[in-house]
Amino acid sequence: MNQPNAAVSPSPAPSRPAPADFDAALSGGAFAALDQFGVIEALGDDAATFLHGQLTNDIEHLDAASARLTGYCSPKGRLLASMLAWRTQGAVRLLVSKDLTASVQKRLSMFVLRAKAKLADVTDSVGVVGFAGDVRAALSGLFDALPDGVHVHVAGPAGSLIRVPDAQARARYLWIGPKALVDARLAGLEGELARVSPAVWDWLDIRAGEPRITAGVLEQFVPQMVNFDVIGAVNFRKGCYPGQEVVARSQYRGTIKRRTALAHVERAATLDAGALEQPVAPGVELFHAADPGQPCGMVVNAAAAPNGGFDLLAEIKLAALEGGAVHLGAAEGPQVVFQPLPYTLPSEV
Structure with missing residues (x-):
């Protein structure tokens, strides 16, 4: 991918x-x-x-x-x-x-x-x-x-x-x-x-695990990155459409290495030292502790959660979910805690 x-x-x-x-x-x-x-x-x-x-x-x-x-x-x-x-x-x-x-x-x-x-x-x-x-x-x-x-x-x-x-x-x-x-x-x-x-x-x-594409994440993801193949938003048997070759190749010719996960962040994120604290929002990047120099994912959607903090759908490298801390906005940002989706993602082999 x-x-x-x-x-x-x-x-x-x-x-x-x-x-x-x-x-x-x-x-x-x-x-x-x-x-x-x-x-x-x-x-x-x-x-x-x-x-x-x-x-x-x-x-x-x-x-x-x-x-x-x-x-x-x-x-x-x-x-x-x-x-x-x-x-x-x-x-x-x-x-x-x-x-x-x-x-x-x-x-x-x-x-x-x-x-x-x-x-x-x-x-x-x-x-x-x-x-x-x-x-x-x-x-x-x-x-x-x-x-x-x-x-x-x-x-x-x-x-x-x-x-x-x-x-x-x-x-x-x-x-x-x-x-x-x-x-x-x-x-x-x-x-x-x-x-x-x-x-x-x-x-x-x-x-519900349903990603919504907004202006903040325009042209950031192929459908599989946001689980569209899993939630029934892609038909692989239909004819051509713009981008169809890329989408089909991602599905059949290579391992899908990025997916969207459900997560929670407990507090607002300070995105730089001089900024006021601001909540997570679509387009904010995620960073893994083992590789803090480059982003490992991006917030797709975010919303305030009932008990404080924010719930989010985050597109992320599957390797980043295998262990180690993931942080919001910067390598020193608040930690993101991943939770089970209401549906099962296919095993990527």
């Missing part, structure tokens, strides 16, 4: 939700308006076929009852975005990190050429809400039927409802609907569920 590209500027530090927000998600039912996401819509007779030829997963055979994780790569196989894709009302929609939505929509549009497809950034016209915990009763007031499995999609007058992977043994759902309708229903939901910070959702995504 290639080394990541030169380090990028870290993303803004994550905010810290109130303790009550974590409690609501972990022991009751909660929802959050997720303004960290944007939505791209692909319309036209060739929309699915076009996206099938651009993204890492099978979009052409995506049915209306399913959603699918996928990635968008550069010709060098480096991820430009991570996405959740689903069909709705004759279109394919893509949920993307909001800080990448405009650039991804623009780049995809450049390659439409003669295809009967048009891509639009519809972020301003939709609302995205995440639900966690005991929320089925509240959701039954919005949808006649609820998804009965992970990445099952149901549609109705209120929009789309998608079950996403559980985190901390809590069921999770995404509601994407017309913005005016979503905004009108949020106040009513507050009478049934706790409204929490969107940063709680970021933390739950991390605990």
